[in-house]
Amino acid sequence: MTNKVRIASASLAGCFGCHMSLLDIDERLIDLVAQIEFDRTPLTDIKQIGSCDVGLIEGGVCNAENVEVLKAFRRHCNILVAVGACAINGGVPAMRNQYSLAECLEEAYLSGSGIDNPQIPSDPELPLLLNQVHPVHEVVWIDYFLPGCPPSADTIFTFLDELLSGRPIQFAYRQIHYD
Amino acid sequence: MSPSFKIDGVTVPFEAGQSIMEAALAAKIYIPHLCHNPEFHPHGSCRLCCVTTDGRSVAACTTPALDGMEVANETHEITTQRRLLLKLLFVEGNHVCPACEKSGACQLQAVAYHCGMLAPEFVHFYPRRAVDASHPETIIDFNRCILCELCVRASREYDKKGVFSIGGRGIQAHLMINSPSGKLGDSRFSAADKAARVCPVGAILPKHRGYEVPIGKRLYDQESISRVGDVAAHQERDHDE
Numbered sequence: 001m002t003n004k005v006r007i008a009s010a011s012l013a014g015c016f017g018c019h020m021s022l023l024d025i026d027e028r029l030i031d032l033v034a035q036i037e038f039d040r041t042p043l044t045d046i047k048q049i050g051s052c053d054v055g056l057i058e059g060g061v062c063n064a065e066n067v068e069v070l071k072a073f074r075r076h077c078n079i080l081v082a083v084g085a086c087a088i089n090g091g092v093p094a095m096r097n098q099y100s101l102a103e104c105l106e107e108a109y110l111s112g113s114g115i116d117n118p119q120i121p122s123d124p125e126l127p128l129l130l131n132q133v134h135p136v137h138e139v140v141w142i143d144y145f146l147p148g149c150p151p152s153a154d155t156i157f158t159f160l161d162e163l164l165s166g167r168p169i170q171f172a173y174r175q176i177h178y179d
Numbered sequence: 180m181s182p183s184f185k186i187d188g189v190t191v192p193f194e195a196g197q198s199i200m201e202a203a204l205a206a207k208i209y210i211p212h213l214c215h216n217p218e219f220h221p222h223g224s225c226r227l228c229c230v231t232t233d234g235r236s237v238a239a240c241t242t243p244a245l246d247g248m249e250v251a252n253e254t255h256e257i258t259t260q261r262r263l264l265l266k267l268l269f270v271e272g273n274h275v276c277p278a279c280e281k282s283g284a285c286q287l288q289a290v291a292y293h294c295g296m297l298a299p300e301f302v303h304f305y306p307r308r309a310v311d312a313s314h315p316e317t318i319i320d321f322n323r324c325i326l327c328e329l330c331v332r333a334s335r336e337y338d339k340k341g342v343f344s345i346g347g348r349g350i351q352a353h354l355m356i357n358s359p360s361g362k363l364g365d366s367r368f369s370a371a372d373k374a375a376r377v378c379p380v381g382a383i384l385p386k387h388r389g390y391e392v393p394i395g396k397r398l399y400d401q402e403s404i405s406r407v408g409d410v411a412a413h414q415e416r417d418h419d420e
Contacts, residue, residue, distance in 0.1 A: 085277050088298040089269070090305075092278050097305040138302055145298035149277035173403055176292055178276035179283065 005164055006052045008039040009083075010073060012066040013093045013133055014059025016042070017150045018084040022056070024153035032157075035164055049073060054163065055080045057142075058150075060090040061134045065127035074140040079163070083156070085149040085178060087136045092149075094133040101131050144169070147178050182246035186210075186230075187253055191244075199239040199250060200228055209405035210252055211261055211290050213268075213379055214327035215240040216411050219336060222328055225268075227261050227290060236260075261294045269299035271350070272306060273322040280389030281381030283397025284413070287325060288380075289404035308353065313364030316386055317375055324354045324382040329411070334374040342368045354382070376414040 011019060019042060023029070040049040041056075049055075055077030061067055074080055085091040096104050110118045136142055146159055155175040162169045183192045186199075186208050193202035203210050204217060213225035221240040228239040231251045239250075251257060268274075268287060276282045308321035326345055331354075334342040342363075346355040358366035368374065375383060394400065399407055407413075 082298065085275075089274070089303060092275055094303075094305065095273070095275060095278070098273075098307050132305060135298075135303060137298070137300060142298075145300070147297055173292070174401065176295075176297070177283075178274075178288060178291075179279070 004037040005035060005054065006039050006050075007036050007041070007054045007056065008049050008052045008073065008077060009041040009043075009056040010058070010069055011042060012057065012059035012070060012087070012136070013062035013090075014084065014086050016058070018056075018058035018087075018156075019043070021148075021150035021153050022156050025157040026153070028157055032160065036160075049076045052077045053079065056083050057081065057087050057136050058083050060086045060093055061130065061136060061139050062093060063127040063129045067130075067139060070136055070139050079143045080140065081144045081146060081159075082136050082142045083146045084151060085147065088145055088147055089135050090133045094135075097132045101129055105129070147176060149179055152177075182244075184244050184246065184248040184250060186250045193244040197244050199230060199232075199237075199242050199244050202244045203239065203252075208252070209293075210239045211293060211404075212240060213286055213290060213325060214329065216329055216332075216377060216409065218411075219329065219332040219377075222332070225325070225327060226264055229257070229260065231257065258294055261290075262296045265291045265294060265296050266299045266301055268325050269296075270301040270303045272304075272324065279323070279381040280384055281323075283392070283394065283400055284410055285381055285399075286379035286404065286410045289399040289407070289410070292399065293403050293405055304350075311356065311363050312386070313360075313362040314366075314368060314370075314386075315364070316370035317363060317368065318384050318386050319354070319356075319363055320382055320384070321354055323380050325380055326352060326354070327379060329377040329379065330354070330374040330383055333377045334368070334372065337373040340367045340372065340374075342366045342372075342374060376418055377411050379410055 038044050039052045040046040049072055055073040057073060061070060082088050086093060105120050109120045146155060148155060152175060155171060158171060158175060159169060181192050183190050186203055191202050191206045200210055200215055210228045212228040214222040215228060223238045223241045226238060229236045230239045232248050276288060306322050311319040328345060331343040331345060334340050342357050344355050344357060345352055347353050356363050356366050398410060398413055
């Protein structure tokens, strides 16, 4: 057993940009991995999340599988963090809430331009889309929010560094932005 | 001796008839606000400037300053209250900052940064109000409107046109255009109007331009609105140049 802090992460209706911003902390990652261990993340090959200290969630909730993954993260993580604009308020993907789901699917798969063999995908293997995109806090309790699209690497590093050291989490003015 | 009062212990002189807000602005003390613009009559709708004096909460923009009064502004309780109001404004509209041309120079966003809001945390309304792009030079996204009525006041009091009004009741209250079709393009609105320059958020925007200022150099990128000041004042300055 190690006493390293165990961190999981997931991208729901995200663009992986928040994960890229996490990697943007660059060589500080090397110091970080001395203190932490990754559980299920897109960066590891672990398929099912185990017991974790921290879960980082990127992206809003747009389909049934997102709901399942998010609930599994909540069950397994002591601290669950909404990372980025999408997780916080649905973000740019939530702009589809301006339309009905039928309108979106019809535009993409039936009536859009350049479509061959128009049909709305219906294989049960595919997760069904929800009527609207939701922020993660509308599905599970969230302990902390890191705004930004994406949050800057500095913001993510400050958060992890202060969390790991047990200091109060505080950001400089320029570390908090919603865009 | 001219009359004076205190904001968070700092002595602020004032002239008879000035509101708490007017005296604070003159003394360069920042009281967060959205619907207040010193060029227009106070409105009192955003409630962000609420301060406490004599044991109760009052809007600084509509409450006259009194000699010897003690006003609390930046306390933990008041900032928490302001964050709550900001969260309500954010969930009421579609404030997709990453895709908004006003981001970085938006007063709603800047006040939220100032008050330390990390996320809106309430259930989102996701209103579905159609964008009005009928005017050749100006566009209106009603889903970003915070009902501050600054465009209403500017059009009525300054432009003498009365292009805008607020219609509907409760959560249905919304900005309306005074034209036969209800469209901006059919109204007497012009992009040279004062009403085109007072919107504190990304609701009324110039067409054909956007994202012109590099990230890092936008109005509120480097410093808090408490030092930079209102976006409307800067929009007025840009217009004069």
